[in-house]
């Protein structure tokens with residue numbers, strides 16, 4: 001979150017990557033699952049033994065869920081000491097992570113020589129107390145060897161199978177500690193405990209405002225992944241974020257039970273505590289709102305409603321530039337009508353345009369909530385979602401939805417909103 005040009009780069013990248021997963025714009029980030037393998041396999045040429053390999057992979061996931069180190073160690077090849085050491089270190093770093101499920105599914109396998117297999121797998125996990133649906137999986141690959149007592153994991157074959165290293169997770173970068181409040185679950189490296197504590201209390205503080213604007217919201221704990229630095233985030237999501245602005249929400253899949261997570265750069269977060277006291281609390285409220293809204297969004301949702309609502313919950317409201325332009329009779333660029341286009345926030349190419357767009361979004365949602373009642377923005381979002389497949393011209397759709405939910409067409413709404421901003425009530 002932040003009205004900086006940098007966030008637009010993030011949004012732009014997100015939009016290019018995964019429109020399907022991220023229906024409306026905003027400062028959210030979506031990382032697509034890896035979809036291509038470096039080498040192809042056909043089902044017809046699969047060697048036998050897939051069931052045994054899957055049983056081993058299932059046992060690996062179960063050992064991680066049950067924190068059964070002895071069982072976990074028994075699945076590793078004693079003839080591959082480096083890999084075994086690395087896996088046990090990983091196990092220890094994950095020992096406090098409350099996995100509800102850790103699913104490794106065999107996608108395909110080859111047996112380049114008898115007794116050695118390369119298994120392509122998909123990996124996904126859920127956290128106890130958090131979203132119950134498995135997210136879109138990551139892909140990785142293992143080398144396995146057959147020993148007297150069955151197949152054993154003997155190496156990481158991701159580079160070979162995928163053409164690149166597997167995605168780096170928080171636990172690849174060090175031990176992971178977990179701290180849960182009433183609404184978020186912070187996962188962090190022990191050095192970032194102060195950030196985790198502050199985030200958990202800020203998340204709890206944001207909740208009453210969130211349920212006021214989003215009545216009826218009930219959500220499991222939202223995972224917040226706290227990285228030490230921008231460099232660690234770049235490792236975990238290579239090439240996805242050129243710039244980093246403190247916090248971003250990421251959709252974990254299109255189904256409501258897959259939910260989303262929030263990613264935080266602790267170094268920047270700590271700097272922001274000093275540079276802009278209070279901003280971090282707004283940021284977490286803003287990003288939590290994005291996670292709540294993921295299932296409410298559609299391809300036709302005007303993004304100003306989403307960004308404005310996220311800022312409304314966060315408590316962010318800047319109006320100076322907007323009021324000045326309106327008072328001077330300047331044409332707004334972009335105007336609120338342009339911010340109804342689904343990709344409007346990705347198309348903003350200057351810091352000033354972005355600042356203005358957020359000021360419009362913020363004041364429009366404040367106007368909506370104050371004039372039409374708490375929760376009315378959510379009613380609009382739901383009506384857009386309901387009409388997602390109408391194939392109506394966007395401008396006409398916006399007018400019809402506003403008319404049906406508020407009893408006011410869009411241009412009338414725009415005029416009233418302008419007067420509201422000029423009156424200084426925003």
Ligand SMILES: [Zn+2]
Nearest residue numbers: 026027028310
């Ligand atoms: Zn946002």
